[in-house]
Amino acid sequence: MFNREVLFPIGIDRNGLPVELYTEKKYKISMRSTPREKFIEFCKTALDDLEAEMLSIMKRMGLSGDFEHYYRTDSEEYRKLTQSTFIELWNKGLIYEDTRPNNYCTKCNTTIADAEIEYVEMPTKLNHIKFGIKGTKKELVIATTRPELLGACAAILYNPEDERYKKLKGNVTVPLYDFEVPIIANNYAKPEFGTGLVMICSYGDYADVRLFRELKLKEKILIDINGKMTDAAGKYKGMKVDEARTEILKYLKSEGLLVKQEDIMHNTPTCERSKNAVEIIPMKEYYLKQLNFLQTVKNYAQEMHFYPENYRKNLISWIDSVSMDWPITRRRFYGTEVPIWYCKKCNKAHVPKPGMYYQPWKDKAPFEKCSCGEKDFIGDERTFDTWMDSSISPLFVTGYLRNETLFKKAFPCAIRPQAKDIIRTWLYYTLLRVHQLTGKVAFNSAWIGGHGVDEHGEKMSKSKGNVVDPIPVLEQYGADAFRFWNASEAGLGEDFRYSISRMEYAKKFLTKLWNISRFISSFPIEKTENLEDSDKWILAELNVAIKKSIEGYETFNFFIPANTTKQFMWGAFADNYIELVKNRAYKGDKAACYTLHTCLKSILKLLAPVCPFITEKIWLELYSKESIHKERFPDLSPHGIVKYLDYTQILTEFNSIIWKYKKDKGASLNSELREVYAKKELKLFENDLKNMHNIKVLKFGEPERKEGKIIKFENVCILE
Numbered sequence: 244m245f246n247r248e249v250l251f252p253i254g255i256d257r258n259g260l261p262v263e264l265y266t267e268k269k270y271k272i273s274m275r276s277t278p279r280e281k282f283i284e285f286c287k288t289a290l291d292d293l294e295a296e297m298l299s300i301m302k303r304m305g306l307s308g309d310f311e312h313y314y315r316t317d318s319e320e321y322r323k324l325t326q327s328t329f330i331e332l333w334n335k336g337l338i339y340e341d342t343r344p345n346n347y348c349t350k351c352n353t354t355i356a357d358a359e360i361e362y363v364e365m366p367t368k369l370n371h372i373k374f375g376i377k378g379t380k381k382e383l384v385i386a387t388t389r390p391e392l393l394g395a396c397a398a399i400l401y402n403p404e405d406e407r408y409k410k411l412k413g414n415v416t417v418p419l420y421d422f423e424v425p426i427i428a429n430n431y432a433k434p435e436f437g438t439g440l441v442m443i444c445s446y447g448d449y450a451d452v453r454l455f456r457e458l459k460l461k462e463k464i465l466i467d468i469n470g471k472m473t474d475a476a477g478k479y480k481g482m483k484v485d486e487a488r489t490e491i492l493k494y495l496k497s498e499g500l501l502v503k504q505e506d507i508m509h510n511t512p513t514c515e516r517s518k519n520a521v522e523i524i525p526m527k528e529y530y531l532k533q534l535n536f537l538q539t540v541k542n543y544a545q546e547m548h549f550y551p552e553n554y555r556k557n558l559i560s561w562i563d564s565v566s567m568d569w570p571i572t573r574r575r576f577y578g579t580e581v582p583i584w585y586c587k588k589c590n591k592a593h594v595p596k597p598g599m600y601y602q603p604w605k606d607k608a609p610f611e612k613c614s615c616g617e618k619d620f621i622g623d624e625r626t627f628d629t630w631m632d633s634s635i636s637p638l639f640v641t642g643y644l645r646n647e648t649l650f651k652k653a654f655p656c657a658i659r660p661q662a663k664d665i666i667r668t669w670l671y672y673t674l675l676r677v678h679q680l681t682g683k684v685a686f687n688s689a690w691i692g693g694h695g696v697d698e699h700g701e702k703m704s705k706s707k708g709n710v711v712d713p714i715p716v717l718e719q720y721g722a723d724a725f726r727f728w729n730a731s732e733a734g735l736g737e738d739f740r741y742s743i744s745r746m747e748y749a750k751k752f753l754t755k756l757w758n759i760s761r762f763i764s765s766f767p768i769e770k771t772e773n774l775e776d777s778d779k780w781i782l783a784e785l786n787v788a789i790k791k792s793i794e795g796y797e798t799f800n801f802f803i804p805a806n807t808t809k810q811f812m813w814g815a816f817a818d819n820y821i822e823l824v825k826n827r828a829y830k831g832d833k834a835a836c837y838t839l840h841t842c843l844k845s846i847l848k849l850l851a852p853v854c855p856f857i858t859e860k861i862w863l864e865l866y867s868k869e870s871i872h873k874e875r876f877p878d879l880s881p882h883g884i885v886k887y888l889d890y891t892q893i894l895t896e897f898n899s900i901i902w903k904y905k906k907d908k909g910a911s912l913n914s915e916l917r918e919v920y921a922k923k924e925l926k927l928f929e930n931d932l933k934n935m936h937n938i939k940v941l942k943f944g945e946p947e948r949k950e951g952k953i954i955k956f957e958n959v960c961i962l963e
């Protein structure tokens with residue numbers, strides 16, 4: 244409607260963890276005890292069902308994307324592009340392998356990126372535990388939330404300013420395990436927290452990781468990738484973390500080593516998907532360099548348009564907080580495979596040529612022999628983090644490496660529409676990866692949407708039981724009511740509350756539109772004639788609505804056109820103008836018919852993006868054989884002269900007073916009024932007002948006659 248050529252791709256993201264977890268639950272299987280080939284088949288079947296439902300909802304909702312060419316991120320073509328772009332970055336030297344402590348979700352059984360971590364305030368116990376000082380009978384009390392990590396304790400820290408411990412030196416003995424660790428002065432210890440002493444373990448959190456590196460401490464791995472205690476935990480080996488914690492506390496208590504326990508709230512890093520507390524475990528993974536690109540991505544974030552503006556700072560503060568490279572490999576099955584083979588003899592990593600889809604866990608290596616002469620290779624069994632796929636969607640949809648003509652025309656993309664909860668993942672990773680591959684910004688604008696929440700503003704979740712299934716709502720109210728509600732309910736980027744009464748209201752609005760259209764359809768469509776002042780007045784009001792609505796569309800803020808058009812249609816147009824000119828229209832007055840149709844056509848066009856079905860239906864019935872969605876937004880009417888806007892308030896007030904007067908008297912709206920005095924300004928609308936309210940004598944200014952009963956209102960007098 245802005246006369247632009249638009250590429251609106253539809254894609255289904257089918258890779259990754261959520262799919263695997265869903266499949267495990269649906270078929271009551273576990274990924275690791277199912278043959279890989281078979282597990283992948285299960286995932287595909289589960290996805291096909293979900294996809295069919297998603298597509299049908301999208302269509303039912305009236306999305307106007309390209310459904311004929313919709314894409315799937317798990318298709319061979321898409322995965323081929325993910326792999327090709329990985330190989331491109333590999334060849335640019337941006338990928339490296341390293342063993343380092345990393346977030347590990349023992350429930351999802353995989354490494355996860357910082358971007359997938361959610362910090363949750365959780366209640367926990369702060370345990371005050373006695374440590375012995377070597378060579379003395381003295382004891383120190385150290386507070387910790389992770390007593391199960393005692394076996395991995397490598398140092399005790401105190402703050403150099405802390406008077407209590409300033410003179411401490413030497414080693415302390417770790418209870419339970421009886422080994423010694425040094426006492427070190429370090430600013431990380433906060434005198435006001437616990438006893439002011441901190442035990443540093445591999446690894447309770449990222450501060451531990453940093454301190455281990457800084458103080459050159461030797462790590463011990465106490466928790467394995469299944470979330471169980473390792474050999475290093477001694478007799479607690481094989482226990483789950485929680486179980487080991489309980490047992491260790493029980494032992495410390497029985498030995499008199501547990502001085503006290505405090506209830507505290509702890510800001511705990513959890514897995515965004517499983518809500519499981521993450522562990523920090525050293526793993527060998529591939530990393531994509533991102534630290535060198537942060538400034539560039541930040542520049543993009545500063546230059547792009549954000550709708551609404553306030554989400555820009557979310558992206559920037561995320562970029563500012565990134566402190567390590569992106570671990571991109573995952574120990575999962577359903578995802579794009581890491582296209583690497585290793586020489587069986589010298590273990591050298593071999594990356595194949597781009598342009599093919601590789602499955603190294605089952606395919607034969609596409610190499611003759613290694614530089615060492617060996618001919619056997621072992622394929623990497625890992626998959627990529629699913630954001631490796633999703634972050635190249637702007638490249639996939641514009642034909643990168645596949646359709647040069649399209650790519651030239653369509654890249655960079657105009658806009659990324661997305662939800663607010665994936666700014667640090669989808670938005671950030673896309674800007675990073677697309678820049679690394681093309682040297683350009685992925686899109687010019689980001690449109691960030693809020694979430695649907697329940698009537699009380701609570702996030703919808705299965706556990707709360709407040710999730711609204713869209714299908715029955717669509718069936719009961721129709722897509723247009725659903726869309727109108729969505730657009731008119733909340734401002735740009737805000738959450739929108741679902742409630743039946745709001746949906747009812749949206750439906751009522753559409754019924755009103757339908758009834759107005761039916762009424763207007765009984766009058767002929769005329770060309771411009773000499774317009775009356777009432778006609779010029781409503782066209783002036785229409786111009787305001789057009790201008791405002793288009794400004795709303797230009798800034799992707801659908802709240803504005805939805806509400807502006809609604810207010811115009813329901814207020815000035817239906818309640819006032821239609822009533823004013825009804826009489827003229829019935830008599831075939833060309834100016835009235837012209838104006839009624841001009842307003843209706845504009846209303847339909849302004850609402851078309853929000854309510855595509857009803858506007859299309861009315862448009863095709865009344866005005867054209869061509870779709871309304873191929874029309875342009877309406878131009879401003881040359882007859883809608885601005886000065887007429889001055890009359891709106893006086894006119895609508897006058898009408899309200901007369902209606903209320905009649906209603907209070909119990910009279911019908913078309914009952915006759917003998918004599919009425921109105922404000923001078925309304926003289927312009929004299930004839931229309933007389934007809935509208937069935938006024939026998941309409942005069943302007945103060946009443947001249949003194950006899951009879953005069954009912955006075957502000958600016959209006961009615962003579963009975």
Ligand SMILES: [Zn+2]
Pocket residue numbers: 348349350351352514515516517518519
């Ligand atoms: Zn998890």
Ligand SMILES: [Zn+2]
Pocket residue numbers: 586587588589590591613614615616617
């Ligand atoms: Zn080799």
